[in-house]
Amino acid sequence: MSSETPFQINIPDEKLSILRAKLELATFPDELEDIGWNHGPPLADMKRLTERWRNGYNWRKYEKELNQELPMFTRDIGVDGFGALNIHYVHKKSKTVDAIPLLFCHGWPGSFLEIRGMLSLLTASSPEHPSFHVVALSLPGFGFSEGAHKPGFALDQYAEVAHKLMIALGYNEYVTQGGDWGFLITRRMASKYGGKHHKAWHTNFPMADPPSWKSPLSFLSFLLTPWSAEEKAGLERTAWYRTKSSGYFVEQSTFPQTLAYGFTDSPVALLGWFYEKLVIWTDDHKWTDDEALTWISIYWFSRAGPGAAHRIYSEVHGDFYNLGRTSYPTIPMGASYFPKELLLLPSAWLRRLNNVVIESHHKSGGHFAAYERPEELVEDVRKMFAKGGPAFAIVPGRSGYA
Amino acid sequence: MSSETPFQINVPDEKLTALRATLELATFPDELEDAGWKYGPPLADMKRLAERWRNEYDWRKYEKEINEELPMFTRDIDVDGFSTLNIHYVHKKSESVDAIPLLFCHGWPGSFLEVRKILPLLTASAPEHPSFHVVALSLPGFGFSEAPRKQGFGINQYAEVAHKLMIALGYNEYVTQGGDWGGLITRKMASVYGGRHHKAWHTNFPIAEPPSWKSPLFFLSFLLTPWSAEEKAGLERTMWFRTKGRGYFTQQSTQPQTLGYSLADSPVGLLAWIYEKLVLWTDNYNWSDDEGSGDIAFPDIAHSIEIVLTWVSLYWFSRAGPAASLRIYFELRGDCEDIGQSPCIPMGASFFPKELIVLPAAWLRKSNNVVSESHHKTGGHFAATERPDELVQDVRKMFAQGSPAFAIIPGRTGYA
Numbered sequence: 053m054s055s056e057t058p059f060q061i062n063i064p065d066e067k068l069s070i071l072r073a074k075l076e077l078a079t080f081p082d083e084l085e086d087i088g089w090n091h092g093p094p095l096a097d098m099k100r101l102t103e104r105w106r107n108g109y110n111w112r113k114y115e116k117e118l119n120q121e122l123p124m125f126t127r128d129i130g131v132d133g134f135g136a137l138n139i140h141y142v143h144k145k146s147k148t149v150d151a152i153p154l155l156f157c158h159g160w161p162g163s164f165l166e167i168r169g170m171l172s173l174l175t176a177s178s179p180e181h182p183s184f185h186v187v188a189l190s191l192p193g194f195g196f197s198e199g200a201h202k203p204g205f206a207l208d209q210y211a212e213v214a215h216k217l218m219i220a221l222g223y224n225e226y227v228t229q230g231g232d233w234g235f236l237i238t239r240r241m242a243s244k245y246g247g248k249h250h251k252a253w254h255t256n257f258p259m260a261d262p263p264s265w266k267s268p269l270s271f272l273s274f275l276l277t278p279w280s281a282e283e284k285a286g287l288e289r290t291a292w293y294r295t296k297s298s299g300y301f302v303e304q305s306t307f308p309q310t311l312a313y314g315f316t317d318s319p320v321a322l323l324g325w326f327y328e329k330l331v332i333w334t335d336d337h338k339w340t341d342d343e344a345l346t347w348i349s350i351y352w353f354s355r356a357g358p359g360a361a362h363r364i365y366s367e368v369h370g371d372f373y374n375l376g377r378t379s380y381p382t383i384p385m386g387a388s389y390f391p392k393e394l395l396l397l398p399s400a401w402l403r404r405l406n407n408v409v410i411e412s413h414h415k416s417g418g419h420f421a422a423y424e425r426p427e428e429l430v431e432d433v434r435k436m437f438a439k440g441g442p443a444f445a446i447v448p449g450r451s452g453y454a
Numbered sequence: 455m456s457s458e459t460p461f462q463i464n465v466p467d468e469k470l471t472a473l474r475a476t477l478e479l480a481t482f483p484d485e486l487e488d489a490g491w492k493y494g495p496p497l498a499d500m501k502r503l504a505e506r507w508r509n510e511y512d513w514r515k516y517e518k519e520i521n522e523e524l525p526m527f528t529r530d531i532d533v534d535g536f537s538t539l540n541i542h543y544v545h546k547k548s549e550s551v552d553a554i555p556l557l558f559c560h561g562w563p564g565s566f567l568e569v570r571k572i573l574p575l576l577t578a579s580a581p582e583h584p585s586f587h588v589v590a591l592s593l594p595g596f597g598f599s600e601a602p603r604k605q606g607f608g609i610n611q612y613a614e615v616a617h618k619l620m621i622a623l624g625y626n627e628y629v630t631q632g633g634d635w636g637g638l639i640t641r642k643m644a645s646v647y648g649g650r651h652h653k654a655w656h657t658n659f660p661i662a663e664p665p666s667w668k669s670p671l672f673f674l675s676f677l678l679t680p681w682s683a684e685e686k687a688g689l690e691r692t693m694w695f696r697t698k699g700r701g702y703f704t705q706q707s708t709q710p711q712t713l714g715y716s717l718a719d720s721p722v723g724l725l726a727w728i729y730e731k732l733v734l735w736t737d738n739y740n741w742s743d744d745e746g747s748g749d750i751a752f753p754d755i756a757h758s759i760e761i762v763l764t765w766v767s768l769y770w771f772s773r774a775g776p777a778a779s780l781r782i783y784f785e786l787r788g789d790c791e792d793i794g795q796s797p798c799i800p801m802g803a804s805f806f807p808k809e810l811i812v813l814p815a816a817w818l819r820k821s822n823n824v825v826s827e828s829h830h831k832t833g834g835h836f837a838a839t840e841r842p843d844e845l846v847q848d849v850r851k852m853f854a855q856g857s858p859a860f861a862i863i864p865g866r867t868g869y870a
Binding site for chain 2: 077079085091098199202203298299304305313318325356357363
């Protein structure tokens, strides 16, 4: 077992120079009249962001902030068949000695950054609510984690890395919180390591298979029950995502390397592809330019390069559409529903197939819940593990109370 | 009606300089071990292509060749509801006075350049076969044609531009040849202008509705007839395209501008996006040997692959920029999902095994007036480039003496 090395982000000056040199040469397309957001981010937004990034945006300032705010480390994690990968992660312990070990798992185009709003809340000690020791890793190929070097690094491997990291940190039993790929990865962890190590899981991206005629009673009730207003809105949002906002998914699942060439060569390419999602996947989150640029700079300056992270789509392709391929996890599950999430399915479908012990339905918030609604999400997680809550003391000896 | 202006491509020096400066800064991703073509163009290919483009590739040389080889013009075409668009096109007359006027219509990521190899063959005069006066336009937003400035420029508008160009050139009656978007656009022309002006259409991208239970006998025969080997292979190819090959289509038809920022700012990004299709959509076409003797398993990039760079440069240096060419996918997406009623005018179809959608010919015959069809053993999506002789053979066959579409244009048999 490798030891832990403290980590500070320190992007070499040369990389900053290259970025600036490319931004100096930035070339833009034209735009149709009155197009707004119909075809992608508006030209005015893109020009403004590019100009800010080129001149005015101060990466060193935000790099310093991250270094001061987030205790970060790296360590080698061995992955069966893939050798050791050097993994970057945030690790902050609560003052409460018996806090619950919690792994936060991000997705795409997210990152370890998404823990920022929740970290102090989750680790806060109080007699009134449980607290957590928090680990937030950069998935292999994302942030400052090494990426896999050969094909076949799929859901089992991502789950293995996350699990082994918790074990390496001495957390033999732990819980998880995740959305987007974090949902699928923590779900796989629940199937593989659930019970013995992985004790409970919470997600803000609850996905479930629809009822099928193979379960006649459930299917019948599905056919007969009228949708609630929330469910209708959810299904509309889901239809919008599937018909208007899935191009990236199909391309990344089939030809990730084709995309990688553009992302690696052009910061403007990366900016356009990512900024579009930051805006249309959130619930009207008012991104400041610097906020968006920091988010995207993490990808531009990432250890594996901006072309690596989205390989997860093609490597995990089969698992995304077939949730039933592994058995449904049995450990307690918590679900948070935010109305501007991308896939919003009736919660009955989730309850039918998972051991859902708690759920919350929010009136606002979108895909990046930890970022948009940190207090609400922390509230949901605390409730799950609170005294009297359905998963209280699920990790024996670690109630999380001061 | 506007008059015709001769056109020569003359990309400003400053654009060549800017391209070189951007290529000087090119940075590349890593690659998974033994990735081959599994995830996109291999890194080694991309580095060699980018380096060639940066350093030895001489755009002026190819610009000059195209200018000398293809008689080109521009003229203004009015489009109802969209104002005037300045349209770029190739126009070459045959020596046969009564040659058949033919419009060649390209698609994406094709261009007017795709007419290069078939142009001398189509216009050639001979007593043995018909000949053609050829017009090959750059679609609005492609090549050196102006692009529309507002939303809603749909298939009717593309068809209108193509039709009005032929009329403006004095070709009151004409035939067409097209693939990819060219296939869909000429199909729309056939529906709107067919009979009176548009007399017959040939395509190497024959699409058809599958049989439905609404035509019970046909549906039954569809269910009961075993597939031929050719049909099986065609359906496998179609399945490949539908499951593995639709990323670009889905992106371009939903968020074209998002992708447009990448294609406009990164020549390497544009190169990857197009080169991937030039290889995967062709039938092992050896782009390094543009004489078309493509029997080699994958293009040998050690040889000159400058034709790839010329195709990509055309998009990079296009009048409207590369992002504009994507918008056709957004505007015509509905037309792809519901192709509507088939035209009545005589149709010719060429089936190439590595086309992207290869459907049983019976489906095509069911709902179209198919008068001529050919089934080839090799060739892919870019038929005019990969198999120019075969394609021209097919077009000549359709209008030959004794064929159903012979002299479809009164007084224009096309024979010397």
